[in-house]
Amino acid sequence: MRRDLGDGYELDDDPRRIDRETVHRYLTEEAYWAFGRPRGVQDELIDGAARVVGLYYEGVQIGFTRTLSDGHTQSYLADVYVLEEHRGRGLGVELVRFSVDEGPLVDTKWLLHTADAHDLYRKVGFTEPGDRLMERRS
Numbered sequence: 320m321r322r323d324l325g326d327g328y329e330l331d332d333d334p335r336r337i338d339r340e341t342v343h344r345y346l347t348e349e350a351y352w353a354f355g356r357p358r359g360v361q362d363e364l365i366d367g368a369a370r371v372v373g374l375y376y377e378g379v380q381i382g383f384t385r386t387l388s389d390g391h392t393q394s395y396l397a398d399v400y401v402l403e404e405h406r407g408r409g410l411g412v413e414l415v416r417f418s419v420d421e422g423p424l425v426d427t428k429w430l431l432h433t434a435d436a437h438d439l440y441r442k443v444g445f446t447e448p449g450d451r452l453m454e455r456r457s
């Protein structure tokens with residue numbers, strides 16, 4: 320599934336198109352939650368994902384999401400990023416919307432963790448958890 324966002328930007332959920340080296344470099348060097356994640360682990364996470372979405376500018380990977388899901392009831396959104404030089408123009412919201420709302424997992428219950436991008440996720444329907452959600456931290 321692909322969506323043209325105009326101005327050279329495009330979303331695509333074809334896993335074969337993911338630039339694994341670029342995604343791994345960003346996540347391990349820039350993302351606070353994945354510092355030091357080995358390349359082999361990152362490859363396994365991509366291979367085992369229900370869906371990976373790439374955000375591309377003129378064909379070059381500039382953003383990413385990874386979704387774990389049982390395919391029917393529960394999905395979890397992870398490893399969301401947009402490269403810094405492309406931020407602030409609505410691409411993050413479109414990337415998350417495409418990952419969550421456009422595709423086979425739209426009717427599942429979605430979960431995610433974030434340290435600071437709460438406003439972005441609120442725009443796509445995420446809310447603070449109610450008293451039914453519990454977490455066991457690693």
Ligand SMILES: CC(C)(COP(=O)(O)OP(=O)(O)OC[C@H]1O[C@@H](n2cnc3c(N)ncnc32)[C@H](O)[C@@H]1OP(=O)(O)O)[C@@H](O)C(=O)NCCC(=O)NCCS
Nearest residue numbers: 399400401406407408409410411412432433435436438439
């Ligand atoms: C979070 C991230 C993906 C947002 O990408 P982006 O393309 O700049 O997002 P958008 O331009 O679509 O932002 C849309 C809205 O989200 C909100 N938002 C975006 N980033 C935010 C942040 N870091 N903190 C709080 N709100 C944020 C803004 O309120 C913005 O609303 P506005 O347009 O009314 O100002 C990007 O900043 C990023 O990759 N950050 C580093 C990695 C990260 O933190 N990922 C999320 C971890 S779960």
